[in-house]
Amino acid sequence: MRTSAPRFVDAILDWRWTATLARLALVSAYLLGGIVKLAEWPAAVAEQAHFGLHPAAVWAALTIAVELVGPILILSGRLAWLGAGMLGVFTLLAAITANAFWGMPAGQARFMATNAFFEHLGLIGGFALLALLDRARRA
Known part of the structure; x- marks a missing residue:
């Protein structure tokens, strides 16, 4: 029985x-999102x-900050657990x-929102794994 992965x-x-x-x-969509939002502030x-968050400018600034700072922390390897948590x-x-x-009522919009929601849960799992790996690296 093979206990290790294939050589490749x-x-x-x-x-x-x-x-x-x-x-x-893992962070590319956030990094790009932050850059695009910063470039297209309005x-x-x-x-x-649109999502009912007011004051909208404050929420936009917070979103941009998280979408830029989180990836920078993860990519730098410094405080990667914090970036993953953010x-x-x-x-x-x-x-x-x-x-x-x-x-939502049943239909195409609900189907797409359900898929997007669970895709986001997958990303959250990826961030949790990254934080675990970062903790193991620091130990």
């Missing part, structure tokens, strides 16, 4: 850039107002706010 999997996992690229993949404020909590709040499928 070990080679990928041992490659010096794998961890960095995995972290970048649209960022309008997005917050993005995990943000993602949960965003999923509840933007994808409240439980209050």
Whole structure:
């Protein structure tokens, strides 16, 4: 019985850039979102107002801060647990706010919101795993 991964999997996992690229993949949507919102401030404020968050400008600024600071912490490896926690909590709040499928009538919109909600839960799991790995690395 084989107890280790195939050699090609070990080679990928041992490659010096794998961890960095995995972290970048995990935070890429947040990093891009923060940059786009910063560049298109009126649209960022309008997005917050659309979701009923007031004052919208304050929520837009907080969103941008989390979407930029969280990834920077994770990519730098400094306080990665904090960046993972920031993005995990943000993602949960965003999923509840933007994808409240439980209050929607059956149909395409509910189907899409349900999928998006559970995709966000998957991201939260990724952030929890990252925080666990960061703790193990520091121990």
